[in-house]
Amino acid sequence: MPTEWALGAMREQVSGLNFYVIERSIFQRIIRLLRLFRWPSHVASRVLAAKDRAELLTLIQAFKPDAVWLESIYGGILASEVADAEDIPMVCRSHNIEHLYMRRQVAKATSLRDRLVWGLNLLHLHNFELATLRHATRFFDISIDDLRFWKDAGMNNGEWLPPMVDPIFAARLSSPREEEPNFDVGYLGNLFAPNNVDGVMWLLEEVIGRLRAVRPTLRIFIAGSRPVEKIIAAAHKHGVCLIMDPDDVVPILRDARVLVNPVFSGSGVNVKSVEMLFSPSQLVSTTQGLTGLPAEVTRHFRCADTPEDFSTQVLEALDAPDNDFTADRDAAREKFSSSRAEQLVRSMREYIKQHEKSGACA
Structure with a gap:
């Protein structure tokens, strides 16, 4: 059932609205x-x-x-x-x-x-x-x-x-940071779809340990809706902050120096990667997470598909200057206007x- 807020927002834009609940x-x-x-x-x-x-x-x-x-x-x-x-x-x-x-x-x-x-x-x-x-x-x-x-x-x-990407959302997400982020590495996406669960579990079980072997004090979060039990257990096991069902994703996406997308299956465009592009963070993804995007966009991401390479790319991203983005990231963002x-x-x-x-x- 649509929320009253959603119905109101749609009625502001259309001459007539009919919806049917399954x-x-x-x-x-x-x-x-x-x-x-x-x-x-x-x-x-x-x-x-x-x-x-x-x-x-x-x-x-x-x-x-x-x-x-x-x-x-x-x-x-x-x-x-x-x-x-x-x-x-x-x-x-x-x-x-x-x-x-x-x-x-x-x-x-x-x-x-x-x-x-x-x-x-x-x-x-x-x-x-x-x-x-x-x-x-x-x-x-x-x-x-x-x-x-x-x-x-x-x-x-x-x-x-x-x-x-909604222009108000984009402006909030991409504005310069006024404070240092609380986390070093972060992931945001639903935590129940099989492809997301598979990717998050790979991140937790195969990548986090490699990162912590080099930098034991790394602050890491996993955020998203409806986390399945094995993600909850794995996050606890590896000392990762789990943010469940956030009301507003903008402050979360802005709260990590490096955002990651560890997805390995799917089709279409992975919207997580598009949203990541608008953040002021360094970006690391698997090849699958960048599928369907033009080269002008994908070159703003570090890309890797093995635990060893992925952790290396994250560590290199952490060492990169916080604001080493050039104007061409704005050009890449413009493709989603x-x-x-x-x-x-x-x-x-x-x-x-x-x-x-x-x-x-x-």
């Missing part, structure tokens, strides 16, 4: 199980009830939209139906190569429940993802590497649209105008 009654669970014969579980749970669907279509017809924006593929059933019914373009935002991402999450899951939850979403996912992106007039991919993957698969209707989205919106407007004149928008 129901979890026994009846709805049975319906979703039956839908698994056709769709992945995340798609099946987002198919509207007939009454809700009819009411929403009526509102959409009265609104007369110029296009349909589909945020991720999982609402693709409704978005495709609206686009076809209204004869308007459908635009899709792609955050991952979903069928590869889900397959990796299943492989990393350690509990039967997680393997089942992620595994049910793999059903029909590859075919559904391909069909949805092909149906879209344009799809805007978060990752340069993922866009290349789809082009190699014959999909030529994609464009790159990197994640956008709203200017790229504005450019693509203008392009879509021209497309719609041209097709309205010709009498066909699909």
Whole structure:
């Protein structure tokens, strides 16, 4: 259920807002199980009830939209139906190569429940993802590497649209430090997704000991939401400060001289790395943590994939001057401003105008 703050913020920006909560009654669970014969579980749970669907279509017809924006593929059933019914373009935002991402999450899951939850979403996912992106007039991919993957698969209707960082958030995060950070090394990310858990455990079990062998007094934190029990235990074992469910991530990201991203699996763009770029800290990541980002961005990170190399890069980062950033880090940050989205919106407007004149928008 969206918070009142979130609903209020959205209502300030839109003419009308309708949201539908995914129901979890026994009846709805049975319906979703039956839908698994056709769709992945995340798609099946987002198919509207007939009454809700009819009411929403009526509102959409009265609104007369110029296009349909589909945020991720999982609402693709409704978005495709609206686009076809209204004869308007459908635009899709792609955050991952979903069928590869889900397959990796299943492989990393350690509990039967997680393997089942992620595994049910793999059903029909590859075919559904391909069909949805092909149906879209344009799809805007978060990752340069993922866009290349789809082009190699014959999909030529994609464009790159990197994640956008809120300008207020960016300004707070990137402002010069007035005080020395309390920690030497820090990590921030959710602490329950299988790929994050795997990376954090690698950091705790394989890297921290090597760092402390050289500098025993290093101050280290791990921060994030919903930490699983083994992360809690490992953080305690290695004397690492665990910050659970922080309300505001900005002061945390600014509170370490070196920020690290130890992730080893995933797809799309690792948003942690984008947020790290806006901090006044030195940056160290695995290769995977930088996947999908252009070279103008990745060169601001030290990169390593083995415990030995990773710890070496962290130690070198700790010895680097605190403010050795040049103006080109600001140039790299600019890639995640709203200017790229504005450019693509203008392009879509021209497309719609041209097709309205010709009498066909699909």
